Amino acid sequence: MEAKANGPNNQDSGRVIHGPTNPMVTPLLTDLYQFTMAYAYWKAGKHQERAVFDLYFRKNPFGGEYTVFAGLEECIRFIANFKFTEEEIKFIQQSLPISCEDGFFDYLRGIDCSNVEVYAIPEGSVVFPKIPLLRIEGPIAVVQLLETPFVNLINYASLVTTNAARHRFVAGKSKLLLEFGLRRAQGPDGGVSASKYCYVGGFDATSNVAAGRLFGIPLRGTHSHAFVSSYMSLDEIIDKSLRRNDGSSTCEDFVSLVQSWLSKIQSLRGIFGETNQSELAAFTSYALAFPDSFLALVDTYDVMRSGIPNFCAVALALSELGYKAIGIRLDSGDLAYLSCEVRKFFCSIEKEFGVPGFGKMSITASNDLNEETLDALNKQGHEVDAFGIGTYLVTCFAQAALGVVFKLVEINNQPRIKLSEDVSKVSIPCKKRCYRLYGKEGYPLVDIMTGENEPSPKVGERILCRHPFQESKRAYVVPQQVEELLRCYWNGSSDKKRETLPPLKDIRDRCIKQLEQMRPDHMRRLNPTPYKVSVSAKLYDFIHFLWLNEAPVGELQ
Numbered sequence: 278m279e280a281k282a283n284g285p286n287n288q289d290s291g292r293v294i295h296g297p298t299n300p301m302v303t304p305l306l307t308d309l310y311q312f313t314m315a316y317a318y319w320k321a322g323k324h325q326e327r328a329v330f331d332l333y334f335r336k337n338p339f340g341g342e343y344t345v346f347a348g349l350e351e352c353i354r355f356i357a358n359f360k361f362t363e364e365e366i367k368f369i370q371q372s373l374p375i376s377c378e379d380g381f382f383d384y385l386r387g388i389d390c391s392n393v394e395v396y397a398i399p400e401g402s403v404v405f406p407k408i409p410l411l412r413i414e415g416p417i418a419v420v421q422l423l424e425t426p427f428v429n430l431i432n433y434a435s436l437v438t439t440n441a442a443r444h445r446f447v448a449g450k451s452k453l454l455l456e457f458g459l460r461r462a463q464g465p466d467g468g469v470s471a472s473k474y475c476y477v478g479g480f481d482a483t484s485n486v487a488a489g490r491l492f493g494i495p496l497r498g499t500h501s502h503a504f505v506s507s508y509m510s511l512d513e514i515i516d517k518s519l520r521r522n523d524g525s526s527t528c529e530d531f532v533s534l535v536q537s538w539l540s541k542i543q544s545l546r547g548i549f550g551e552t553n554q555s556e557l558a559a560f561t562s563y564a565l566a567f568p569d570s571f572l573a574l575v576d577t578y579d580v581m582r583s584g585i586p587n588f589c590a591v592a593l594a595l596s597e598l599g600y601k602a603i604g605i606r607l608d609s610g611d612l613a614y615l616s617c618e619v620r621k622f623f624c625s626i627e628k629e630f631g632v633p634g635f636g637k638m639s640i641t642a643s644n645d646l647n648e649e650t651l652d653a654l655n656k657q658g659h660e661v662d663a664f665g666i667g668t669y670l671v672t673c674f675a676q677a678a679l680g681v682v683f684k685l686v687e688i689n690n691q692p693r694i695k696l697s698e699d700v701s702k703v704s705i706p707c708k709k710r711c712y713r714l715y716g717k718e719g720y721p722l723v724d725i726m727t728g729e730n731e732p733s734p735k736v737g738e739r740i741l742c743r744h745p746f747q748e749s750k751r752a753y754v755v756p757q758q759v760e761e762l763l764r765c766y767w768n769g770s771s772d773k774k775r776e777t778l779p780p781l782k783d784i785r786d787r788c789i790k791q792l793e794q795m796r797p798d799h800m801r802r803l804n805p806t807p808y809k810v811s812v813s814a815k816l817y818d819f820i821h822f823l824w825l826n827e828a829p830v831g832e833l834q
């Protein structure tokens with residue numbers, strides 16, 4: 278699925294930067310108006326003017342006070358290979374008015390991103406509203422064409438990474454989190470991207486095999502109800518033999534061994550009803566196929582009256598042959614109550630039959646889980662070890678989009694501002710530098726934006742941090758650590774040093790580490806404290822000077 282690499286400078290420490298993961302990501306994956314604007318810039322002779330754009334979002338998603346930034350690598354892969362094919366040029370020509378001059382299409386033929394620079398916050402970082410995630414500088418016509426694909430590549434990636442991180446936060450560090458969303462995702466790219474970015478956000482594994490291959494994400498899975506209901510009786514099992522785990526001998530009739538264990542469980546536990554025999558057949562058959570890693574879905578008929586005794590009979594038979602079953606999955610019912618009942622049952626079997634570790638077998642839960650249900654389970658008390666989460670996670674059910682924007686902040690070294698009746702939509706002008714200032718306790722305290730040529734904040738030196746728009750909101754900070762946020766990830770064909778693209782695992786590690794470093798009150802689900810985002814005193818004054826300059830003075834009649 279990797280597109281060919283054909284860009285101007287697509288070497289990363291000697292490695293080729295491949296095209297975007299999804300071959301649908303081409304220079305045509307943009308809005309028509311980017312081409313009409315590019316034409317108008319060209320027609321006016323303005324297309325080479327040097328522009329600076331900021332890519333940022335305005336509000337944290339899911340009612341939270343943090344966001345995890347993701348999608349950067351795909352953006353860099355895109356620009357490293359940005360080049361129109363002849364066929365694409367023809368299509369653009371057909372799509373624009375016939376009056377558009379041929380010279381524009383010759384211009385498009387020649388463009389790539391060798392004059393573009395991208396500064397970005399490292400992927401996997403915790404980020405906040407208004408701070409540029411990317412600062413893109415280059416010829417205005419080219420950078421304009423990048424707006425839509427960049428916003429597209431970052432919006433969902435950051436949203437779903439944040440969603441995954443929030444699920445991880447509620448589930449707790451010790452739980453195994455499995456992403457099961459492919460079937461419910463918004464199309465194939467939604468599915469593959471979800472698997473990639475849920476891993477970044479702290480999930481442990483995915484059921485999505487394509488994502489496992491593309492990104493090296495661990496693959497995990499159980500089995501479905503169809504497997505259980507496809508069996509009618511134990512007679513269907515033809516080859517009943519199973520070699521002992523140590524290879525010393527073979528049990529010729531594993532089915533009978535399972536049945537004898539089931540009788541022992543029934544007599545010892547005083548269970549008089551019959552368990553479902555087709556379910557027993559399915560479990561036995563699955564154990565014969567995977568004796569080393571037996572895990573059964575136990576809720577097809579009745580969890581406590583059938584699924585669990587059947588599972589235990591198979592697991593005990595396996596144990597007699599030296600194998601250790603993994604555990605069960607629950608996919609319906611009251612997951613808190615059932616998981617506790619199952620754990621008690623496992624523990625009693627461990628005691629009654631003297632099978633060490635039986636009580637600790639893994640309990641996986643699935644079925645329409647989300648942050649709220651995980652939270653409810655925690656409050657009730659449960660015995661679940663692993664959660665399989667699909668629909669709510671990958672569709673980002675609680676919030677449809679992050680609302681990433683791409684705004685012009687400077688052209689030909691002239692700062693630009695976008696005004697709005699809604700103050701939160703006023704853009705912050707100038708090519709900027711951004712810093713994270715850390716406090717005494719090691720927590721990030723505030724992010725601050727300054728003009729490009731202002732001196733950087735210094736450790737131990739007091740600096741005034743101002744709310745960009747509210748005059749009365751300001752604070753002095755003496756940082757204990759200063760981290761510059763924007764780093765160079767793309768510098769066209771220049772020799773300037775740039776960051777290499779880290780492996781996905783490193784992006785995930787960064788995300789987990791940064792989330793752990795946040796002050797807990799920013800992270801809590803109910804009424805979290807907003808993290809402060811500020812500007813320097815100088816930038817504050819400039820924003821307001823420009824604002825007054827650009828806003829027309831009204832006239833009262």
Ligand SMILES: Nc1ncnc2c1ncn2[C@@H]1O[C@H](COP(=O)(O)OP(=O)(O)OP(=O)(O)O)[C@@H](O)[C@H]1O
Binds near residue numbers: 650
């Ligand atoms: N103890 C619990 N506390 C809060 N929510 C729970 C608890 N146990 C399960 N849930 C959630 O309740 C919902 C139950 O859904 P629903 O009633 O549709 O399923 P079900 O009847 O259990 O199973 P089926 O899929 O067979 O219909 C799911 O979203 C599940 O995650």
Ligand SMILES: O=P(O)(O)OC[C@H]1O[C@H](OP(=O)(O)OP(=O)(O)O)[C@H](O)[C@@H]1O
Binds near residue numbers: 458645
């Ligand atoms: O519930 P989600 O978070 O989306 O997790 C994935 C779901 O997909 C599977 O079955 P499916 O939903 O296809 O069938 P089921 O509802 O009958 O279990 C699985 O059993 C989960 O229920």
Ligand SMILES: O=C(O)c1cccnc1
Binds near residue numbers: 498665
């Ligand atoms: O492996 C599983 O149990 C699984 C995979 C996808 C969806 N639901 C369950």
Ligand SMILES: [Mg+2]
Binds near residue numbers: 645
């Ligand atoms: Mg379901």
